[in-house]
Amino acid sequence: MDLGIRGRVALIGASGRGLGLATAQRLAEEGCDIAICDLEADVLDTALESVKLANSGVRAFAYQVDLTKEDSIAQLVTDVQRDLGVVSILINNSGGPPPGTFDAATDEKWLYGYQLTFLSAVRLIRAVLPDMKEQQWGRIINFTARSLKEPIPNLMISNAVRLAVGGMAKTLASEVASHGITVNNICPGPTTTDRAIELAGARAAKKGISVEEELAITASTIPIGRLAHPEEQAAAAAFLASELAGYITGISLLVDGGAVKAL
Ligand SMILES: NC(=O)c1ccc[n+]([C@@H]2O[C@H](COP(=O)([O-])OP(=O)(O)OC[C@H]3O[C@@H](n4cnc5c(N)ncnc54)[C@H](OP(=O)(O)O)[C@@H]3O)[C@@H](O)[C@H]2O)c1
Known part of the structure; x- marks a missing residue:
């Protein structure tokens, strides 16, 4: 199936490994030009090689970034736009907030989780949205967790800040729909x-x-x-990023093997 996104530029958060890297590889297979990024520069060389291996015909660049920092995110987007042009597909993804119960959640941990999971998504969206509006096409996909539907024990901060991402995304979906931009969440189960x-x-x-x-x-x-295998999460992201998914917006797609029991 041709997803219709060949030549689109995709920026994938925290893509030196894990779900981010699997998504970068999948979007490369679909013919997208790829920007990967991660906190540690040393994972990026291997990750970039694997993206190029997925499709040697696409342009691919790697960037060191700290997604908790506003200036680092601004630099990332400037560099990607310089190297690849307009970002059409944004995959928001990062590490997980610190685990623990309410009693273990200090203000410092709350702020870190908020910056890593919520503000990073807000800042990246803010940086790419003007170009998406200009070209009247865009795909914004947030990797969250199944806790968007059902809180997970011992993940107090994650459960709370991922709901903030969900609320922001649902509201934004309505605001930008008329510009040909869709905004969706993927809620992975254990992968x-x-x-x-x-x-x-x-x-x-x-x-x-x-x-x-x-x-x-x-x-x-x-x-x-x-x-789940990481490739199964990546397949869901690739479909939501596709031309074919242009009428799907504002959803939170569980990819959890049926684990969440809620309707
Ligand atoms: N895998 C699952 O079962 C699952 C299920 C539901 C939700 N999720 C969520 O999905 C996201 C990705 O999961 P994953 O399993 O792919 O995790 P992962 O393998 O740990 O990948 C996360 C990446 O984010 C990087 N990172 C951490 N802090 C960063 C920062 N400040 N700036 C830039 N990059 C940063 C990590 O780098 P370092 O390794 O250097 O820290 C790592 O490379 C996480 O938020 C996770 O909580 C995962």
């Missing part, structure tokens, strides 16, 4: 990124079980019976 496996390993160590046993416990809560 086998390296980080998720590491976290499962830490939980397993505390319980005195193997990481395989811990992953099996998680899988047993998912009707499909396994965790």
Whole structure:
């Protein structure tokens, strides 16, 4: 299926690994020019190579960025526009806010989670929106979590700030729809990124079980019976970014194997 986005420029947040990198690779396969970025410069070389391997015919650049910092985000967008031109597809993605209960959530952690997860999305959207309006076409996709539908225990800050992203995105979707711009959220369930496996390993160590046993416990809560692959989240993002999805806006798409029970 041709997604109709060949030659579009896509900027993907926190794409040195995990869901961001899988999405960058998928959009490269679809013929998009790609801007990847991440906090640590050392993951970017390998990530950029893998994006070019996905499609050697596209232009691809990598940028170091701290998504919690306004000036770093402004520099990122300036550099991407200089190297690739108008950003047509923005994938908002970042690391997860610090885990823990309400009692563990200090003001410092709340502010960090707010900047990393919410303000980074606001700032990136603000930077690319004028060009999207000018060209009367744009796709904004926010990777959030299934907690947009059902809070996840021990993720107090994440549960709260992701709802802020959801509220912002739904409101923005109406504001920009007449410009040919769609705004949607993807709500991933547990997905086998390296980080998720590491976290499962830490939980397993505390319980005195193997990481395989811990992953099996998680899988047993998912009707499909396994965790998602990063490529499955990326496929959802690619479809929402496509020309074909032009009438879909303001949604929060669960990609969770049926884990969330709410209607
Ligand atoms: N995987 C899942 O099961 C799952 C499920 C639901 C939601 N999510 C959410 O989806 C997002 C991506 O998940 P993932 O599993 O792909 O995570 P990941 O593998 O840890 O990737 C996140 C990337 O973000 C980078 N990052 C962290 N802080 C940053 C900053 N200030 N500026 C720029 N980049 C930064 C990380 O760099 P460093 O490694 O250097 O910190 C890492 O490369 C997260 O918000 C996560 O909470 C994931």
